[in-house]
Amino acid sequence: xxxxxxxxxxxxxxxxxxxxxxxxxxxxxxxxxxxxxxxxxxxxxxxxxxxxxxxxxxxxxxxxxxxxxxxxxxxxxxxxxxxxxxxxxxxxxxxxxxxxxxxxxxxxxxxxxxxxxxxxxxxxxxxxxxxxxxxxxxxxxxxxxxxxxxxxxxxxxxxxxxxxxxxxxxxxxxxxxxxxxxxxxxxxxxxxxxxxxxxxxxxxxxxxxxxxxxxxxxxxxxxxxxxxxxxxxxxxxxxxxxxxxxxxxxxxxxxxxxxxxxxxxxxxxxxxxxxxxxxxxxxxxxxxxxxxxxxxxxxxxxxxxxxxxxxxxxxxxxxxxxxxxxxxxxxxxxxxxxxxxxxxxxxxxxxxxxxxxxxxxxxxxxxxxxxxxxxxxxxxxxxxxxxxxxxxxxxxxxxxxxxxxxxxxxxxxxxxxxxxxxxxxxxxxxxxxxxxxxxxxxx
Numbered sequence: 001x002x003x004x005x006x007x008x009x010x011x012x013x014x015x016x017x018x019x020x021x022x023x024x025x026x027x028x029x030x031x032x033x034x035x036x037x038x039x040x041x042x043x044x045x046x047x048x049x050x051x052x053x054x055x056x057x058x059x060x061x062x063x064x065x066x067x068x069x070x071x072x073x074x075x076x077x078x079x080x081x082x083x084x085x086x087x088x089x090x091x092x093x094x095x096x097x098x099x100x101x102x103x104x105x106x107x108x109x110x111x112x113x114x115x116x117x118x119x120x121x122x123x124x125x126x127x128x129x130x131x132x133x134x135x136x137x138x139x140x141x142x143x144x145x146x147x148x149x150x151x152x153x154x155x156x157x158x159x160x161x162x163x164x165x166x167x168x169x170x171x172x173x174x175x176x177x178x179x180x181x182x183x184x185x186x187x188x189x190x191x192x193x194x195x196x197x198x199x200x201x202x203x204x205x206x207x208x209x210x211x212x213x214x215x216x217x218x219x220x221x222x223x224x225x226x227x228x229x230x231x232x233x234x235x236x237x238x239x240x241x242x243x244x245x246x247x248x249x250x251x252x253x254x255x256x257x258x259x260x261x262x263x264x265x266x267x268x269x270x271x272x273x274x275x276x277x278x279x280x281x282x283x284x285x286x287x288x289x290x291x292x293x294x295x296x297x298x299x300x301x302x303x304x305x306x307x308x309x310x311x312x313x314x315x316x317x318x319x320x321x322x323x324x325x326x327x328x329x330x331x332x333x334x335x336x337x338x339x340x341x342x343x344x345x346x347x348x349x350x351x352x353x354x355x356x357x358x359x360x361x362x363x364x365x366x367x368x369x370x371x372x373x374x375x376x377x378x379x380x381x382x383x384x385x386x387x388x389x390x391x392x393x394x395x396x397x398x399x400x401x402x403x404x405x406x407x408x409x410x411x412x413x414x415x416x417x418x419x420x421x422x423x424x425x426x427x428x429x430x431x432x433x434x435x436x437x438x439x440x441x442x443x
Contacts, residue, residue: 019437026422026435027415028349029393033212033327033376034184036242037383037434039285039427042278046244047440051274057264070273077280084218084283084290085233087226087250092279093263093271094247097211097236101127102136103249104232105178107262108205111142113177114169118157121356121370122150123183125209137180144174152358155187155317159194166202175202181230182209185355185374187317188324189223196229208233213325214248215240215378218286219294222325226250232259237275240297240326240378242426243282244275289426293381297326300377303387304328307394311402316357316372326378331357331371335401339369348400348407349414383421383434392417 001009030037050070056063059071059078074092081090094100109115115137118124129135130145137143146169149161169175179199181190192208199206208225214235216222225233232251237243249259264271286293305322309315314331315322322328332341338354345352356365357372365371377390396413399405422433432438 015441022435022437024349025351026433027411027418028351029396029414029418030379031350031352031375031377031393032379033353033374034236034239035376036215036238036240036379037424038238038242038244038278038282039424039429040432041285041427041429042243042281043438045277045281046274048274048277050277051272053273054270055273056270058260070276073277073280074273077276077283080280080283080287081248081250084287085226085250086224087233088253089249089251089256089259091249091259091263092246092276093268094234094249095268095272095275096245097125097209097234097247098127098136099263099267100234100236100247100249101180101207101209102140103259103262103267104207104234105137105141105143106266107255107258108207108232109141109143109177112144114144114146114174115178115180116146116148116162116166116176117180118150118183119147119361121360122147122152122358123185123187125182125184125211128180128209146174146176148179150358153319155320155358157181157191157195159191162195163198166198166204170202176204178205178207180207180209181225182207182211182213182234184212185327185329185357186212186325187322187327187329188320192223192225192228192230200229206230206232210234211236211247212239212327212376215242215286215290216294216297216325218283219290219292219297221291221294221298226252231255237279237282239376240294241282241286242378242382244278246272246275246279248279285427288428293426296386297378297381298324300381300386300390301326301328303390304375304377304394307391308397311394311398313398313401326376326381328375328377329355329357329372330375332373332401333365333371337365337369338371338373341373341401344407345373345397345400348396348410350396350400350410380421382424382426383418384423384425385421389417389421 117128127136131138149158208230238245316329342354355374356370
């Protein structure tokens with residue numbers, strides 16, 4: 001086989017795999033808590049010529065020419081973001097939640113400073129992890145990371161113990177420069193209001209990572225970090241907020257210049273302009289439809305959690321009604337662990353992810369087969385599913401995890417269920433199927 005034939009074969013193979021993925025997800029229950037399905041309008045925005053262009057810098061102060069329309073789109077995204085998040089300053093240039101977080105560290109910390117964040121088994125994200133774990137805060141920015149005291153019964157940060165810990169760190173000469181609220185296992189609003197007066201009296205900067213719950217914040221149904229005392233909020237634009245993959249920073253004008261300079265040139269060069277256009281469209285959709293969407297997401301998550309608990313599953317967060325976000329987390333150690341259950345569910349076309357849960361590390365469990373699985377209902381809610389579908393999904397999970405029923409029968413039922421919900425809701429246009437493969441090549 002010569003080089004042309006080899007290249008053409010692989011070229012065709014990639015398109016075959018892309019189409020197969022679309023088919024698979026059109027017939028699967030997509031319950032990954034960090035994903036969503038964008039509207040056809042968002043998809044249109046991200047396949048424009050913007051994908052090929054450069055616009056380093058801030059609108060009106062670019063390093064490159066040719067940005068006349070790019071600037072206008074970015075300024076529109078900023079205007080929409082300010083209204084959506086009730087913020088004085090918004091930056092849509094971060095290309096991921098990781099770069100948004102790293103930009104905040106760059107602006108407000110120095111290597112060797114101490115920060116406080118959640119440990120990963122308690123819901124923390126690797127971007128505010130310790131150096132020995134490869135965490136962005138420790139390994140990239142060189143920060144000393146301490147962990148919030150966490151109450152597993154409350155599934156939340158312990159306020160009093162946090163104050164005590166910070167006093168001890170002060171006495172040891174390691175007073176925190178910053179605290180990071182937020183997480184990737186995130187069932188309940190964090191106690192910003194309870195801790196902000198104390199933290200501000202100590203001169204400690206307050207960051208909030210809203211990556212997972214950004215769409216719920218935009219819809220006014222989770223918490224409002226900037227109003228509750230956070231100095232800056234970061235987020236991902238593709239989880240509960242159903243836009244293209246990327247990041248965003250929202251803050252106050254007093255911090256604007258520091259943040260702008262920390263994004264570019266420190267952490268972002270060209271900032272994926274087609275995704276900025278997609279963010280603008282997603283922000284507009286959330287302004288128009290986000291309040292109802294956020295309410296429906298939380299209602300569905302609570303219904304799914306309740307239905308799973310009724311079937312005997314150990315659903316985390318029972319004390320406070322299991323969840324007030326898009327997430328539902330269950331302890332599946334008795335069924336082989338999260339890695340085993342994740343694989344079994346995938347074979348039945350139910351897509352979830354294994355997740356470390358409180359107590360896993362002390363029990364000697366590893367992220368490859370932790371104690372829990374984490375699910376999010378934001379994507380299936382966006383397709384129009386409601387409480388009755390949550391009950392059926394709980395039954396399907398029970399049939400796979402507990403009863404070990406024939407996976408072919410489960411897949412058949414899921415395919416039937418998905419045909420009833422083919423299109424994206426909470427959007428200005430919805431003519432194409434949600435997982436339709438859109439072909440541009442002419443042949």
